[in-house]
Amino acid sequence: MLRYGIIGCGMMGQEHLRNIALLDGASVAAIFEPDPDMRAAAATLVPDAQMVGSVAEVLANPEVNALLIASPNHMHLGQLEQIAAIRPLPILCEKPLFTDPADAPRLARLRAAYPAPIWVAMEYRYMPPVAHFLQQAAAATGGVRMLTIREHRFPFLRKVGDWNRFNRNSGGTLVEKCCHFFDLMRLVAGCNPVRVMASGGQAVNHLDEVYDGQRSDIWDHAYVIVDFASGLRAMLELCMFAEGSRYQEEISATGPMGKIECLVPGPGRFWPAHLGAAPVPKVILSPRQPAGPVELDIPVDPALLAAGDHNGSTFYQHRGFQRMVAGEQTAEVGFEDGWWAAAIGMAAQQSAMTGEAVHLDRAPFTPA
Structure with a gap:
């Protein structure tokens, strides 16, 4: 069973939630979303998920065995580094990986040390x-x-x-x-x-x-x-x-x-x-x-069109990510x-x- 921890659940994060719901053998265990309105919207979509107050609390949930990062762009790299330091898990990270050209050395260090696969979301x-x-x-x-x-x-x-x-x-x-x-x-x-x-x-x-x-x-x-x-x-x-x-x-x-x-x-x-x-x-x-x-x-598929704004692609991306976490394939967008x-x-x-x-x-x- 794929049990997601979600970091950031605004407009794009909620599209991910709707598409995860269409997968067999996948669910959401924990969500970190600091904005009250976005958190309430996410809770409506996945009422059984644990709403937590930090990235560290997502990682502390023992049910979580994979992560989705859908926070604002400038937060991605710092959150990836935080995950690497606490509990490295397979990650589906929304684009872009980083926003400041000066941060390339940080990205290089993360690439060299991160022990689990990172799939970058290119819908x-x-x-x-x-x-x-x-x-x-x-x-x-x-x-x-x-x-x-x-x-x-x-x-x-x-x-x-x-x-x-x-x-x-x-x-x-x-x-x-x-x-x-x-x-x-x-x-x-x-x-x-x-x-x-x-x-x-x-x-x-x-x-x-x-x-x-x-x-x-x-x-x-x-x-x-x-x-x-x-x-x-x-x-x-x-x-x-x-x-x-x-x-x-x-x-x-x-x-x-x-x-x-x-x-x-x-x-x-x-x-x-x-x-x-x-x-x-x-x-x-x-x-x-x-x-x-x-x-x-x-x-x-009309059901996939109804689940988001990207012509069904978010579902197919998650299906590939699910196979990767199961060890059936490597990351298609590494x-x-x-x-x-x-x-x-x-x-x-x-x-x-x-x-x-x-x-x-x-x-x-x-x-x-």
Whole structure:
């Protein structure tokens, strides 16, 4: 029986709770959530879980045999270190692993010493249309040479204490939001990036937002180009004032034999009801010979759609994590994957702020 201890149970933590409830052989034993409203919401979802007042109390619960960290970004690394010092258990840690480039040495020490597996939550890998895209990309393209990811979506949602309005807490938009996409790029490339160039900033959102006398500095749009060691080139286009779009994510991979595309709608709860049913995710294959696109619908189980905002991916991620804890597989998104995803985002933030390309072999915050 997988018995989770949950550290942080706000909006994303509660999505995890709803998906854990769909797993056979899994439940929640203990929850640490300091915000009273979020704690009450979590208690409604899992009334049998023990509500505790600290990370240490979660670890003291003898029933807990695995952990989920879904706290604000800037807390992740310190909580991982605390767990390592008290009772190392298998961990599913929400992205990003860290938010400050100067903390890379701490991350290296944790990687060297932590005795249990750490799985970094990269939900986008597990969205059914994206998973299908990943499975077919190499064959459909004859080897990916160009990869484009476009996300046109709604602005950042409100979080407890407005922590996600500031780069110092989130790591910046290109870390907080976009590490998912950099993980996908690296997965498709099958190698590490060598250079990052970016441009981004505030255009529409957050311009007049002030909290406790401090103006929000989180970005709402960007372009990022990533060059990989294999020669693959990848690009991200992010716009967070485009919630009127039919599809939220559009992913395209192209190679000598053709192109494959993936179209993913946003959360169903945001789809305008007067337009009828929300769009169905699609994968489109466009070979060069014979020319002509083939369009496939990739529907998602309605029960999984109802459990969260990530097209069912949170459930599939937990199912893999459950198999890992049972010793049936290794972490599919390991510590190194999570580190690289955050590091590419940090390089993109740096490039956009300085106007210069960042060479990752010289960057002190990349994995050694």
